[in-house]
Amino acid sequence: MNKFKSSKISVVGLGYIGLPTAAMFASIGFNVMGVDINKKVVDTINSGKIHIIEPGLEELVKSAVSDGNLLACLEPEVSDIFLISVPTPLESTYDDVPKPDVSYIKNAITSIAGVLKKGDLVILESTSPVGTTEQISKWMSIERPDLTFPHYSGESADISVAHCPERVLPGKVINELINNDRIIGGLSSRCSRRASDLFKSFVKGECIITNARTAEMAKLTENTCRDVQIAFANELSVICDKIEIDVWELISIANRHPRINILQPGPGVGGHCIAVDPWFIVSQVPNDSQLIKTAREVNDKKPTWVVNKIKLAAENYVNEHPEKNLHDVTIVIYGVTFKANIDDIRESPSLEIAERISDEHPGPLLIVEPNIKELPKNIAHKAKLVSMKTAEDLGDVEVLLVDHHEFMQQKFTRRIASKTFVDTRGIVQ
Ligand code: SAJ
Numbered sequence: 001m002n003k004f005k006s007s008k009i010s011v012v013g014l015g016y017i018g019l020p021t022a023a024m025f026a027s028i029g030f031n032v033m034g035v036d037i038n039k040k041v042v043d044t045i046n047s048g049k050i051h052i053i054e055p056g057l058e059e060l061v062k063s064a065v066s067d068g069n070l071l072a073c074l075e076p077e078v079s080d081i082f083l084i085s086v087p088t089p090l091e092s093t094y095d096d097v098p099k100p101d102v103s104y105i106k107n108a109i110t111s112i113a114g115v116l117k118k119g120d121l122v123i124l125e126s127t128s129p130v131g132t133t134e135q136i137s138k139w140m141s142i143e144r145p146d147l148t149f150p151h152y153s154g155e156s157a158d159i160s161v162a163h164c165p166e167r168v169l170p171g172k173v174i175n176e177l178i179n180n181d182r183i184i185g186g187l188s189s190r191c192s193r194r195a196s197d198l199f200k201s202f203v204k205g206e207c208i209i210t211n212a213r214t215a216e217m218a219k220l221t222e223n224t225c226r227d228v229q230i231a232f233a234n235e236l237s238v239i240c241d242k243i244e245i246d247v248w249e250l251i252s253i254a255n256r257h258p259r260i261n262i263l264q265p266g267p268g269v270g271g272h273c274i275a276v277d278p279w280f281i282v283s284q285v286p287n288d289s290q291l292i293k294t295a296r297e298v299n300d301k302k303p304t305w306v307v308n309k310i311k312l313a314a315e316n317y318v319n320e321h322p323e324k325n326l327h328d329v330t331i332v333i334y335g336v337t338f339k340a341n342i343d344d345i346r347e348s349p350s351l352e353i354a355e356r357i358s359d360e361h362p363g364p365l366l367i368v369e370p371n372i373k374e375l376p377k378n379i380a381h382k383a384k385l386v387s388m389k390t391a392e393d394l395g396d397v398e399v400l401l402v403d404h405h406e407f408m409q410q411k412f413t414r415r416i417a418s419k420t421f422v423d424t425r426g427i428v429q
Contacts (some may be wrong), residue, residue: 008033013043014072017125017166018085020049020057020173026064028202033079035111045072053343053358053371056174076112081198083168084108084136085125090276099283099292100129109136113143118158121194127219131282132379133163133212150187162195163212165219170271171342175199179292180307181205185215188360195358196205196380223277224292229263230274231295234302235266248426251315268302268349269403270338275299275347307356309422310383312398314361316419320380329363332386335402336369343371350401351376357399358382366391396420403427 007030014036026032044051048062064070064373076082086104105126112122122140124133137151140159148158160384163185168176174250182203186192196207210218215220233251240247246388251262269275278296282289314329338348357364358379365383367375368391375385386411391398398408403425412421 006076007031007082009083010035010079010112011083011085012036012076013084013086013104013110013126014085015085015172016052016054016173018083019052020054020060020084020168020177021047021083021085021125021166022056022070022200023060024177026070026364027060027069032064032070032199033077035072035074035076036072037074039074042072042074045070047312048388048424049159050117054173055171058419072217074289078111078115078117079338080119081113081121081123082116083123083125084112088126088128088280089272089274090279096281097114097283100280100404102128102132102135105132105136106139107188109139110143113140115286116140116144116147116159118147119163120158121160121198123195124161124163124200127165127223127277127280128163128216128282129218130213130220132216133161133185133187137161138219142407150191154188155190159187160188161212162191163215164195164199165215167219167222170339170344179204179254180204180324182207182352183215183218184209186213187212204282209372217281219374220277221264222279223274224281226263227269227274227278227299228292228295231298233263233265234268235298236262238302253364264283264426265424266302266349267306267353269299270346270348270350271344272347303352303356306349306399306422306424307351307360308359309359310397310399313399314363320420327362329361329362329396330366330394331357331399332360332368333383333396334368334391334398334400334407335404336375337371337402340403341359341371341405345372345376351379353399353401354383355379361378363393366394370404398422400425 009025009030011018012035022032022034027378029133041051048065050058052060070113089096090098090103092100100143101195105246137149141149147158149159150161167180182199184192184207186195192209196209199207237247247265254260255263274386278292282293314326317326317329333354336351336354366386367383368388397420399422408427
């Protein structure tokens with residue numbers, strides 16, 4: 001029996017990471033309190049349901065709630081372990097380099113500080129700029145001068161603090177929570193040991209111990225590495241388009257080299273991690289992060305390139321049908337989520353492209369998106385969500401933005417060879 005099992009865990013922030021983590025600990029017998037400032041989220045979870053889509057999560061939450069091991073509430077209560085899993089978005093700023101907004105972390109820390117007691121373990125899970133774990137220890141010490149903290153008391157501190165970033169892939173969260181290796185970065189060896197013992201209760205991967213700063217940087221490095229690699233693929237796709245080479249054939253040939261593994265080009269990089277985290281590094285060390293910054297810019301510019309391709313395809317259609325003008329051209333967009341086979345449209349480059357086409361194209365816009373039931377408000381009055389069949393019947397220009405499995409099975413034969421089909425994912429051969 002894990003020595004922590006009698007402990008009470010509070011998970012602050014019940015989003016895409018906090019909720020699966022809370023449900024996982026509850027499912028193996030911990031007494032878990034899920035804390036969220038959103039009453040609707042709290043009520044939904046307490047009724048055994050979930051507010052996000054993630055395979056396997058609803059069943060896990062339902063049984064944890066009905067077993068009495070998971071309860072959601074609005075304010076933290078006295079616990080033994082606190083897991084902070086709140087968002088770290090970018091600040092809305094007009095600067096050329098966006099900066100991380102750690103105010104949700106600060107608020108979460110302020111909310112738990114009042115209920116902390118000697119012996120508690122505080123774990124920061126949120127992706128954070130380097131130095132944040134030490135910063136939360138400092139914030140807590142200001143709120144609670146009666147307790148000692150590891151940033152100045154080291155091994156003997158009353159409170160243990162560690163950073164244990166998540167690395168799970170949306171759509172495979174439950175599996176990856178259990179099977180991925182977990183980074184454990186304590187502010188002291190004791191902090192790391194305690195956090196590692198906790199995660200070993202359900203993690204089958206290795207718990208890799210390091211210091212807090214390295215753990216913070218490791219998480220940022222992983223997502224930045226992927227962003228830079230995708231930027232290379234996106235840049236190649238633009239170059240190949242100019243010199244009339246099929247970039248997907250090119251990549252598949254180059255990848256036959258034993259040491260080459262080029263990623264896939266797309267309409268841009270979306271989601272709330274890969275398109276965000278590299279800025280945490282760039283904003284902290286701007287003069288030495290040239291490659292990372294340029295990669296971000298390459299990926300951010302790709303939607304504009306796609307918009308221009310779609311406009312060109314619409315003009316091609318008019319050239320092929322001289323009796324028509326742009327007002328008569330129906331554009332169909334296949335997919336608006338940020339990647340394949342999920343329902344998440346946050347930070348989606350495909351949605352950005354759809355929005356821009358809905359603003360800039362004078363004719364009808366149809367959208368096929370099997371994973372959502374209605375279009376977001378800002379586009380709903382300018383575009384129509386339709387079935388695959390309607391799109392095929394009515395579309396003059398077709399634009400493939402997301403490689404959902406429904407689209408992979410589609411033949412798209414009608415306009416395939418014409419100049420009115422824009423395939424950003426290379427699925428149409
Ligand atoms: N994309 C491409 N080409 C590719 C791969 C991805 O254009 O070859 C695009 C996708 O379409 C999408 C974006 O990149 O728009 C990001 O998708 P993703 O599948 O690469 O990653 P995420 O954002 O779903 O999850 C990432 C993962 N990080 C890494 O793979 C290094 C995940 O493990 C992290 O836990 C997650 O970020 C996070 O929460 O930080």
